[in-house]
Amino acid sequence: MDYQELFPVPVEWLQDVDRSMARTVADWADAEVMAGRLEHKEDYHALLLPAMRKLLVDIGLQSMLWPEEMGGGGLVTPDAAMTLAAVIEQVGRADTGIAFVLANTFALCSTFAVEPHRNTALLEHMAPVMCGKDPVIGSLVLPYYSKDPDAAAFFGLPYQVAARSDGDGWLLNARDARPQCSGAGAYAFGVACAGEGDEPMLVLVAPHLKGFATGEPFKKTGLAASINADITMDGVRVAGAQVLLTGTTRMRGMLAWYYTLCAAACSGALLATYEIIKEWGDTRVIKGKGQVFKENPLVASLLGEIGSKMALGRLLTFNAARLLSAPDVYGPAGSPTVATAATAAFKLAARGAMEAMDNTMELMASAGYATEWNLERYWRDVKTLESCVLPETVAQTDLARHYFDLKEI
Amino acid sequence: MRTIDDFTRPLEYLAPVDKHLGDIVRAWAEREVMPYRRQYDEDWEEHRLIEPAFRSLMGELGFQRMLFPEDLGGWGFGHSGYTATIACRAFEEIARADSGMAVAFGVLFWPLVMICNEPHVNRRLCEELAPMFCDTTAPCFAANAMTEPQGGADIENMEIVGGSTIETTAVLDGDEWVINGHKLWPTNSGGVADLFGVVCTTRAGSRDLDDFAFIFVPTKTPGCTQSGPYQKAGMAADKNGDIWFEDCRVPSWYRAHGPGLDAMYFKEVISFGNMGSTAFVVGAMMNVYEILKDFCSEQNYRGKPLKENDDIAGVLADFARDIDICRILAYQCARMIDRPDLYGERWSDEIVAKGRGYKYFACDRAVENLKKAMNIMGAHGSDRLWDVEKHWRDVKIVQLWMGGKQLCQMEVARWFYECETL
Numbered sequence: 059m060d061y062q063e064l065f066p067v068p069v070e071w072l073q074d075v076d077r078s079m080a081r082t083v084a085d086w087a088d089a090e091v092m093a094g095r096l097e098h099k100e101d102y103h104a105l106l107l108p109a110m111r112k113l114l115v116d117i118g119l120q121s122m123l124w125p126e127e128m129g130g131g132g133l134v135t136p137d138a139a140m141t142l143a144a145v146i147e148q149v150g151r152a153d154t155g156i157a158f159v160l161a162n163t164f165a166l167c168s169t170f171a172v173e174p175h176r177n178t179a180l181l182e183h184m185a186p187v188m189c190g191k192d193p194v195i196g197s198l199v200l201p202y203y204s205k206d207p208d209a210a211a212f213f214g215l216p217y218q219v220a221a222r223s224d225g226d227g228w229l230l231n232a233r234d235a236r237p238q239c240s241g242a243g244a245y246a247f248g249v250a251c252a253g254e255g256d257e258p259m260l261v262l263v264a265p266h267l268k269g270f271a272t273g274e275p276f277k278k279t280g281l282a283a284s285i286n287a288d289i290t291m292d293g294v295r296v297a298g299a300q301v302l303l304t305g306t307t308r309m310r311g312m313l314a315w316y317y318t319l320c321a322a323a324c325s326g327a328l329l330a331t332y333e334i335i336k337e338w339g340d341t342r343v344i345k346g347k348g349q350v351f352k353e354n355p356l357v358a359s360l361l362g363e364i365g366s367k368m369a370l371g372r373l374l375t376f377n378a379a380r381l382l383s384a385p386d387v388y389g390p391a392g393s394p395t396v397a398t399a400a401t402a403a404f405k406l407a408a409r410g411a412m413e414a415m416d417n418t419m420e421l422m423a424s425a426g427y428a429t430e431w432n433l434e435r436y437w438r439d440v441k442t443l444e445s446c447v448l449p450e451t452v453a454q455t456d457l458a459r460h461y462f463d464l465k466e467i
Numbered sequence: 468m469r470t471i472d473d474f475t476r477p478l479e480y481l482a483p484v485d486k487h488l489g490d491i492v493r494a495w496a497e498r499e500v501m502p503y504r505r506q507y508d509e510d511w512e513e514h515r516l517i518e519p520a521f522r523s524l525m526g527e528l529g530f531q532r533m534l535f536p537e538d539l540g541g542w543g544f545g546h547s548g549y550t551a552t553i554a555c556r557a558f559e560e561i562a563r564a565d566s567g568m569a570v571a572f573g574v575l576f577w578p579l580v581m582i583c584n585e586p587h588v589n590r591r592l593c594e595e596l597a598p599m600f601c602d603t604t605a606p607c608f609a610a611n612a613m614t615e616p617q618g619g620a621d622i623e624n625m626e627i628v629g630g631s632t633i634e635t636t637a638v639l640d641g642d643e644w645v646i647n648g649h650k651l652w653p654t655n656s657g658g659v660a661d662l663f664g665v666v667c668t669t670r671a672g673s674r675d676l677d678d679f680a681f682i683f684v685p686t687k688t689p690g691c692t693q694s695g696p697y698q699k700a701g702m703a704a705d706k707n708g709d710i711w712f713e714d715c716r717v718p719s720w721y722r723a724h725g726p727g728l729d730a731m732y733f734k735e736v737i738s739f740g741n742m743g744s745t746a747f748v749v750g751a752m753m754n755v756y757e758i759l760k761d762f763c764s765e766q767n768y769r770g771k772p773l774k775e776n777d778d779i780a781g782v783l784a785d786f787a788r789d790i791d792i793c794r795i796l797a798y799q800c801a802r803m804i805d806r807p808d809l810y811g812e813r814w815s816d817e818i819v820a821k822g823r824g825y826k827y828f829a830c831d832r833a834v835e836n837l838k839k840a841m842n843i844m845g846a847h848g849s850d851r852l853w854d855v856e857k858h859w860r861d862v863k864i865v866q867l868w869m870g871g872k873q874l875c876q877m878e879v880a881r882w883f884y885e886c887e888t889l
Contacts, residue, residue, distance in 0.1 A: 099698070202845060202846060203766035203767060203768055203773065203845065204766065204767050205765055205766060205767065206767065207767040207770045207771060207772075208770070209767070211769075211770070214768060214769035214770070215768060216767065216768075236846045236847075238846075276850055276851065276852060277505070277508075277850075277851040277852075278849045278850050278851055278856070279849040279851070279856040279859075279860070280849065281849075356873055356876070356877070357873070360873075412838065416834065416863070419863065419867060420866070420867060420871055420872045420873070421871075421873075422867075423867045423868070423870070423871040424614075424652050424699075424707070424867060424868065426867055427699045427700040427701070427860075427863065427864050427867060428697050428698070428699050428700075429697075429698040429699060429700070430697065430698075434699070434700035437700070437863075438700065438860070441838070441841065441849065441856075441859070442849040442856075444841075444842065445841040445842050445844065445845060445846070445848035445849050446845060446846040446848070446849055448845075449768075449842060449843060449844075449845035450782075450839070450842035450843065451768075451776070451778045451779050451782065451842075451843065452768065452845075454778065455778065467769060
């Protein structure tokens with residue numbers, strides 16, 4: 059399907075590699091996921107894991123940000139944001155959960171693999187794994203609510219992990235911290251915490267370290283590709299070299315990548331939704347067989363709403379990616395302007411996706427919530443993503459802080 | 468300390484047995500459903516966990532007997548003048564624990580309303596069917612077999628299509644109806660029901676409401692077969708599947724009332740469905756209120772409990788306001804069904820249209836509020852351990868059934884604006 063014709067994005071921002079990768083992933087989506095989901099539903103081992111292996115290893119997505127000389131794809135400049143948006147959108151069309159896992163992985167990797175913050179030593183250290191034969195997932199452990207009102211916080215939102223300086227490294231402690239994804243299977247975690255002088259810090263933590271414990275996977279609404287579990291850190295020691303970034307600007311930059319890629323996942327879910335409701339609207343009749351469904355004016359008014367949200371979500375996503383891809387034009391990803399725009403793009407894309415999917419379900423009635431029609435899985439996935447990435451009121455405050463120059467909250 | 472009982476109900480509408488029955492259902496729900504409901508999603512096909520809870524409520528506590536006359540072993544609520552108000556209380560209490568169980572329970576009474584409710588009791592059919600429900604401690608389910616593959620809920624769109632889209636036929640052969648057709652999606656199908664109320668036509672393609680027929684078919688009748696349940700986004704306790712009728716023969720007096728009357732009283736079924744749907748989402752919202760209150764009291768943001776943050780408090784306030792309003796609406800809807808002397812016949816276009824309006828208003832508010840509740844709870848909003856996401860999935864399904872939102876809008880517009888072509 060020609061989505062550019064339906065829901066255009068500024069083509070001058072996309073390079074050949076972006077289009078080529080998106081096409082490859084679209085083919086993967088059709089063959090490896092969408093063809094098998096009626097049979098396997100959301101079965102992780104029967105459908106999602108084999109599909110992820112194909113995507114990450116065989117197609118080579120997980121090594122995209124590694125230099126070619128290390129066996130990677132060589133997308134080492136901020137342009138990678140556009141490629142990733144185009145790719146993750148197509149992944150999200152197949153399975154929003156896999157797209158969400160990729161958003162975590164790439165946001166984490168963006169902190170040390172993309173210019174101007176490339177960490178060659180870390181890239182070399184991780185290259186055998188990232189450019190190897192097994193799928194690798196990264197996960198973020200971001201600030202979240204706390205039962206402790208005095209916990210250190212990132213703009214009011216408490217860190218889940220406490221860090222204490224220990225010589226040339228750090229000791230990390232956390233009780234039942236909730237990763238964004240894949241707590242039970244991530245290769246590495248990007249853990250947000252307060253460093254020296256309460257400066258924000260992101261630390262790379264491997265789950266095999268002493269004192270690191272993973273809880274039982276918990277059940278959740280959607281995003282079946284992410285087998286999540288809470289994690290506990292009891293004096294986990296990490297070397298100073300594992301600190302990926304420090305400072306508010308760098309932390310915001312990482313979050314800007316994360317939110318943009320999550321917006322792309324939502325955009326992909328909407329493309330799948332479009333395919334489903336298009337077929338439904340073309341083939342159903344109502345009011346005593348007299349009227350093709352989509353030709354009913356009330357139905358059409360909702361279809362118009364749905365279509366406009368799809369178009370806007372896509373535009374927002376690719377615009378946010380463009381901001382990240384051109385720091386020479388727009389400033390660094392962590393600048394208040396770019397980071398806030400990415401937050402706004404994500405919140406609006408996710409909200410628009412939910413509204414469009416809610417409307418689509420209303421039009422499809424019982425078929426909307428039957429697994430057979432596939433819509434409900436995207437609906438559950440996007441709702442899960444929307445709620446767990448960033449609590450609504452926290453996002454609203456973050457946006458207000460920038461747009462209206464808040465001083466106290 | 469504020470509880471769900473602080474949400475408003477018009478006290479003067481309540482049945483004398485309201486507190487007694489409400490307490491029983493609430494205790495049952497907290498004992499038999501709430502500790503296990505997180506496992507219901509995986510129990511959608513087998514009902515190994517769900518069935519014992521139904522057995523307890525319907526068979527052992529005896530709630531499946533509610534509508535039948537006392538002399539037939541029932542509780543006589545069909546002539547109590549409080550049928551809907553009592554049902555409303557039971558529905559919200561059950562839905563507080565699990566909306567899927569509430570609808571399966573509620574739909575048990577759907578076809579029975581046609582014959583057990585004053586002023587149109589069909590005594591002969593009551594006598595025939597009462598033993599199925601009243602002489603057992605095993606759960607006994609009924610279902611309305613309405614929706615068909617070709618037109619979905621178009622069958623409910625009586626004003627426009629006048630029954631003309633119904634393809635399930637009933638042909639009188641001597642003193643028996645011979646029924647043929649295919650239904651899908653009824654609540655309590657998928658192998659659950661013991662009795663179907665079948666919406667069919669005695670003359671295919673006819674718009675004459677005399678040809679609209681509502682005929683009872685015990686599910687063990689030869690020629691009646693069912694598929695297994697569909698898998699869906701929520702409501703595991705509510706099984707839905709396909710039903711096929713192939714030369715299915717039942718006595719001629721199994722038709723609820725006869726030409727014209729079946730179509731007329733069938734609208735009463737819609738009124739009960741509207742009231743029930745409103746009560747279901749109220750029950751779900753009240754439980755989310757309880758959960759949200761705990762969560763927002765324990766978790767901190769900006770150094771204080773979530774509920775003490777003005778922005779979050781604003782969202783919480785909207786939610787509480789909507790529960791209060793929707794609960795009042797649910798009982799108002801029930802009252803209008805119970806008191807035809809004040810509000811007109813419960814099968815009238817007015818009561819159906821107003822009920823549709825209440826239903827879709829309450830469902831819209833529930834869906835929006837539960838989305839916001841999940842957003843407030845962040846990573847725990849979609850965590851099944853907190854049950855909010857389950858209620859969110861369930862209330863969305865309530866919003867979509869019975870023809871979905873658009874059919875509701877058309878019926879409301881048709882009545883209030885006297886539209887003639889919708």
